[in-house]
Amino acid sequence: MAEIPEEEYILKTTSACAGCSASLILRYVTKAAGPDTVLVVPACCTSVIQGIYPDTAMNIPVYNVAFASAAAVASGMSEAFRAEGKDTNVICFAGDGGTVDIGIQALSGALERGTDFLYICYDNEAYSNTGMQRSGATPLGARTTTTPAGKTEFRKDLDAIIAAHNPVYMATACSAYPDDLYKKIKKALSVPGPKFMHVLAPCPPGWRYPSDKTIDMGKLAVKSGMWVLYERENGKLSITGASKAAMVKRIPVLDYIKVQGRFKTATEEDIEALQKSVDLGIEKLKKEAEGIC
């Protein structure tokens, strides 16, 4: 942790919920990016975390934009900065709804065009800002206000979609492992071109767990294999940090979901299906990491 700078770009007192992992992620992202950075934020929890006009909890410029538009706005901003000879980091900081659902077209376009920017999706697996409605990232069996009996579909495989665009760098991370997160952001920002990071962001009110358990929840996600930490540089995949152990031995998915109220209505079939998809997903990643694919 020694290399992480002491400078803070986000106030200690924000409008975030207690135990909010998104604000923790935001804190490390801004520490890694430094002051020559603009955040482009679509509608999401971060729209609220930064506070109400005329105040701001952030010490770098934050541009709040329309829900579907973050990656496209970043495209224009990045081109304008480059045209002016500026190296300013342009970082989209978007929730899962703004990424896997309404914003995916703009994201796909920006990646395809080779936009010089970093897109970070902090994934709390629902539209948490507005009271926990289902998103394309909500896992099978999870209760939300629009899936009151539990979601009947698997989550969208966003990372596979992003990987198909061949960004120069892509990585997953989790708020429970800030050191890994910080290093990956540093690495992403060290290369020009389109970069993508997908960061798991456990959400106490949405996932229905006590707000002091946010770090534990992230660790359970990684230890169970429900979330895998890796990075892909120029197409080459490496498993990182705690996920290396999870490749070999994992705790059951049940241990992760039984401590969350959102899975209260999940059936045995749901749990079995989740376990199966985790095992299959890990096998796939393992093979790719070993160069077999």
Next chain:
Amino acid sequence: MLTIATGNKAVATAVRDAKPKVVAAYPITPQTEIVENIADFVSSGELDSRYIPVESEHSSMAACMGSSIAGVRTFTATSSHGLVYMCEMLHMVAAARLPIVMANANRALGPGWNVWAEHSDSLSMRDTGWLQVYVSTVQEAYDATLMAFRIAEDNDVLLPVMVNLDGFLLTHIMQGFETVELGDFIPETDLPHKIDVNNPGGYGTLTPPNEHFKFRWDIERALRDSVRIIEETESEFEKRFGRKYGMTEDYRTEDAVVIIVSMGTLGKEMEVAVDSLREEGIKAGSVRIRWYRPFPDLKSRLEGRDIVVIDRDYSFGFGGIVANEIRAKCNVKPYSVIAGLGGQEVTYDDIAEFVRDRKADSEFWFGVNE
């Protein structure tokens, strides 16, 4: 330099001459030629600009928003479905006070699938806070696009400008037009609220009712001030380059008993109709609305006369949009003619006939059996 070109080429040439740093656009009929020409200018080095080939019109306006807030001159072009697809971003851009210039090739909306001229696309964006100008010739398309950059970027305006040209009737017809030696006519872009990492702040943050209300009033105040900026800009343009424009283009209105009002390419047809009506003893005149937002002050010219308004648009369940705006602002009872929808041909003879048949305070759909 005098050259012959289409309306689309004239717009692209004006963009080349105004030197925006970023152009983000998506091709759509009948605007396509504008962005093709700009892509050519960028590719050949005639224009030192970043051309962003976006994946949709929503994204083209979003990309323009990103580049404009970064402080650089920005242009895009669209039409019809592209424009309405952008609708959300048009509101975002105006409320963020970003001086983006956009050409819109006026075209009908489907279904049925129709690529020809109609003003329903841009008029449905009436309340977004954008300035809107409607042009009638290739020369005017060039001149208005140039002036749009200066007007939009004036610190008393700081609002986006939409330059509207009738699809095919102007985008694809060829006329002679003259480019200008711009000199310092358009100053460097200087956006007072551009994003600055040395002076960080929140842009577009959650805003409570009282502040939101003030921001909306600021937009209205800027629209009102923009009349002065438009007049100053056009008068300086006239001094430097010799061509005269105005909020409206009036033709033989001084002694007119009946005045025809319309927008876009129908404006020139109206003038021919006025001449032929005068030959048969009907004292006619015409007013072509150029700047639709801000709306021109027409009251003194229209009050007390017979008014015929030709709308190439319609507000379903209510009436011709221009006719109703004139009715609301000018205390007149116009004969409202709905004509030219989806590219329907409207000749000066047809217009003369509308005038002969006029009935105050009534509506007529040209070419439709009732």
